[in-house]
Amino acid sequence: MDFYSQIGKVALGSRLRRLSDRFTEDAAKIYTLYNVALDPKWFPVFYVLSQKESAAVTEIAQSIGHSHASVSQIVREMSSRGLATTKKHHQDARVSVVKLSDAGRQLIPRLEQQCVDVNQAVEELLLESQYNLWNAIAEAEFLLANKSFFDRVQAVQKVREQKSIEIIDYLPEFHNDFKRLNYEWIEQYFQLEEADQQSLNHPDEKILKPGGHILMARYKGEIVGTCALIKMNDKTYELAKMAVTPKAKGKGIGWLLGQAAINKARELKAETLFLESNTILEPAINLYQKLGFRKVIGQPSSYQRCNIQMELKLV
Numbered sequence: 001m002d003f004y005s006q007i008g009k010v011a012l013g014s015r016l017r018r019l020s021d022r023f024t025e026d027a028a029k030i031y032t033l034y035n036v037a038l039d040p041k042w043f044p045v046f047y048v049l050s051q052k053e054s055a056a057v058t059e060i061a062q063s064i065g066h067s068h069a070s071v072s073q074i075v076r077e078m079s080s081r082g083l084a085t086t087k088k089h090h091q092d093a094r095v096s097v098v099k100l101s102d103a104g105r106q107l108i109p110r111l112e113q114q115c116v117d118v119n120q121a122v123e124e125l126l127l128e129s130q131y132n133l134w135n136a137i138a139e140a141e142f143l144l145a146n147k148s149f150f151d152r153v154q155a156v157q158k159v160r161e162q163k164s165i166e167i168i169d170y171l172p173e174f175h176n177d178f179k180r181l182n183y184e185w186i187e188q189y190f191q192l193e194e195a196d197q198q199s200l201n202h203p204d205e206k207i208l209k210p211g212g213h214i215l216m217a218r219y220k221g222e223i224v225g226t227c228a229l230i231k232m233n234d235k236t237y238e239l240a241k242m243a244v245t246p247k248a249k250g251k252g253i254g255w256l257l258g259q260a261a262i263n264k265a266r267e268l269k270a271e272t273l274f275l276e277s278n279t280i281l282e283p284a285i286n287l288y289q290k291l292g293f294r295k296v297i298g299q300p301s302s303y304q305r306c307n308i309q310m311e312l313k314l315v
């Protein structure tokens with residue numbers, strides 16, 4: 001059985017490289033057939049230069065979608081074969097300007113005929129195909145430009161891992177985890193304050209008995225995140241004590257905790273959800289905005305670290 005049939009789409013990149021190698025191998029033979037002394041990988045750079053008097057390396061790189069370093073390397077190789085020349089821009093010595101040499105320009109007529117014939121061969125190949133490879137490549141490039149392959153795999157990983165994440169209610173046995181998770185982030189960025197110690201050491205008295213609620217996030221049997229709803233009045237609750245342990249970040253745990261807290265606040269008949277934070281915690285601020293919170297100016301905070309207040313209207 002063919003390896004790629006066996007392993008499937010996970011080897012897409014490897015299969016595309018195999019196809020590219022097949023074209024590249026034949027391309028070298030085709031250049032010899034037309035007596036065009038070019039390395040196939042030089043073609044994009046050579047073609048751009050054949051269409052104008054000269055061009056800067058940066059301009060060429062932008063035109064063909066290569067890196068500056070890649071184009072510079074190709075230009076050096078072409079220059080060593082006597083097909084291109086390079087000089088500094090007369091107004092900016094940092095800019096390298098490239099042009100084809102006389103020997104390079106002598107190849108243009110033969111290359112043009114080669115391109116006509118190759119284009120016809122490609123058209124015939126596409127007509128024999130059930131799917132238009134050229135259009136499919138263009139579509140794939142467009143889609144990957146909008147969302148990279150890495151981002152797509154990471155998103156799949158996050159969805160899969162989130163299936164192993166449980167959002168559960170606080171129990172007395174989770175007290176040490178509740179403290180640990182909050183101490184972890186507070187001491188990383190700020191100093192522990194008296195108000196922190198009161199709520200973290202006495203969550204029953206300071207959060208639960210007055211009508212609040214605490215949620216915990218469990219991943220593969222380990223408590224990795226938490227947040228609390230602190231009752232401010234019958235209509236308003238504060239989203240507080242949100243923390244996710246560093247080793248579990250990137251799995252969307254904060255998002256799941258935030259959504260669960262919002263749903264719980266609605267169950268508690270809250271009309272407004274309020275929070276305090278600090279703008280140096282950019283990921284947290286971005287999360288709150290994604291959850292729908294907007295910046296407000298409220299009463300002075302009891303926490304020295306607070307420099308932003310946000311709220312979410314639930315009705």
